[in-house]
Amino acid sequence: MASYRARLERDLDRWISDGLVPAGSRAAILSEAHEPKRLDAAAALGLVGAMLLGAATIAFVAANWDGMARWLRFALVLLAFLAAVGGAAEAARRDRAHAANALLALAALIFAAALGLTGQIFDIAGDPQRLLWSAGLVAGALAAAGRSSAAAVVALALIAGGDIAREDWGPGGGLLPAPLLVLTAPLGVIAGWRWRSTPLAHVAALAWVMGLLHLVLDGGAVEISARSWLAFTFATVLAAAARARFGSGGTPPRLFYGWAVLGALLFLGVAGAQEAADAATFLHRTLWLAASLGAVVLGRADRHGFSTTVGVVSLLAAVLAILLDLGLGLMAAAGLFTAFAVLALALGWVLRGRSRP
Amino acid sequence: MSLWRAGRIAAVGGAAALGLIALVAWESHARENGTEVRMAMEAFDPRNLLTGHYAAIELRDELPDGSPCPPLAEPDRRGRVWIVLRRAGDRDRVAAGFATRAEAESLGVGVVVLGRVDCQSPNAAPASRGLPTVIRTDLGVERFHADQDEAEAIERALARGGGRPVEDGRLPAAFAVISVGDDGRARLKGVIVEGRRIDLDFF
Secondary structure (H helix, E strand, O other): OOOHHHHHHHHHHHHHHOOOOOHHHHHHHHHHOOOOOOOOHHHHHHHHHHHHHHHHHHHHHHHHOOOOOHHHHHHHHHHHHHHHHHHHHHHHHOOOHHHHHHHHHHHHHHHHHHHHHHHHHOOOOOOHHHHHHHHHHHHHHHHHHHOOHHHHHHHHHHHHHHHHOOOOOOOOOOOOOOOOHHHHHHHHHHHHHHOOOHHHHHHHHHHHHHHHHHHHHOOOOOOHHHHHHHHHHHHHHHHHHHHHOHHHHOHHHHHHHHHHHHHHHHHHHHHOOOOOOOHHHHHHHHHHHHHHHHHHHHHHHOOOHHHHHHHHHHHHHHHHHHHHHHOOOHHHHHHHHHHHHHHHHHHHHHHHHHHOO | OHHHHHHHHHHHHHHHHHHHHHHHHHHHHHHHHOEEEEEEEEOOOEEEEOOEEEEEOEEEEEEHHHOOOOOEOOOOOOOOEEEEEEEEOOEEEEEEEEOOHHHHHHOOOOEEEEEEEEEEOOOOOHHHOOOOEEEEEEOOOOEEOOOHHHHHHHHHHHHHHOOOOOOOOOOOOOEEEEEEOOOOOEEEEEEEEOOEEEEOOOO
16 A cells, blocks of 8 residues: 555646646655654564563463462552553653553553452452442543543443342342442543543443433332333433534534434333333334434434434334234234324425425 | 643552552451351362362251251342351351341340351151251352362362261361451351361461
């Protein structure tokens, strides 16, 4: 693949021969073109050597692990963690943002492993949920200290693991009455917004939806349907708030809007998961179809591919639910789909008419 | 700004490391200063998993001739009760299980620890007579990390004795030595096999 400079030289020669660029500017233009830094052979060999040395160290420690005294094993674990933290601090001091980000994520992962290994070394009986949550909170503290999006993603993953690693999946079987993700994911959303980190914003928004879904489905005093409607309302308000900031907020509002739409349609679907063929179910299916169509229309109008896709998937799910509800009652299903088809076609015709000069 | 951020990272990392050290120190203190109990232990197999060599243990006791199960209260949402352990001969046995610690301590005897109890008692059918009542206790101590040689030697010793508690002293039973702290948590101190005690040493 030709380098940028080589392509620029060819283009410049063509433009000069076409009279688009003066010949005297050729040297000055080429002097401004900077080739991206490339990994030369020496640096590549150095990296390979460092990785192999790391692998050799890990293999040596693993082979001799059982023969080491407990205090020595613990010291090695602590040393690995402190080395990662020290490296991250030094990288931050030198303004090497990417290196600091990566090393903080590594430190967070090492700490999680250190907690587990400490329990193994000293035969400390522990609760997996408590261990994962503790590791997640430390990872979150490291992320906040270093403004590290990667460490924040690790934190959310560990906390999500802790929410799942509960001993009892019956009502209230965990250490807390609600999944911890419901409280910590919004912090991740805020961090993603403030740090302008798209990956973190995506992960945090998804984590929030997962946490809310966990809360909705978990057993408790309030019926699942009621919790679902509350979650649907909450997600719809968030989606509206995010959409209101499309013009002024840059990327984050558009990003959060997509996830809020997904959450709203997901909770709307869960709210009507009962099988009763009554008026309430009919109203729910109608609302579900309308909301899905609305997501598709708004997504196209806003050029927001993600929410359009979510709307289409939700529409298909709503259609499937109606077919399952009505069983062999295909005439009723045909009537309902025809009504919405006419509505969609009419709306499209009106919008097309307005867009023409 | 860069120095400030580096300082924050170092402070959080240092605090986390100190937290780990404090956890080990606390566990060591609680283990050394808790009340020691001995509970009958089932034979176990040495395992070599990603966590390293360890031996899985099960606290299993038998009451002869189908004695009734000890009274147990309704467990909490995580299946636990406050267990009263009483010394009976060469071991501590489950005497009762209560819903709250206060109720358990009001009995005024034995050691109180939080855990799960599963008791299987044979019914009164003639075919089941003579079968023992089996009590399995889960105090959160499920494994004993030992190197493979040590774990296999312990397993062979248990195989010679069958790993089953015996009453008449013909063969020594196997016991888990557990320290129960003031917080009601159980911590494994060691095992006793064929009269030989193997303690967990932190250092």
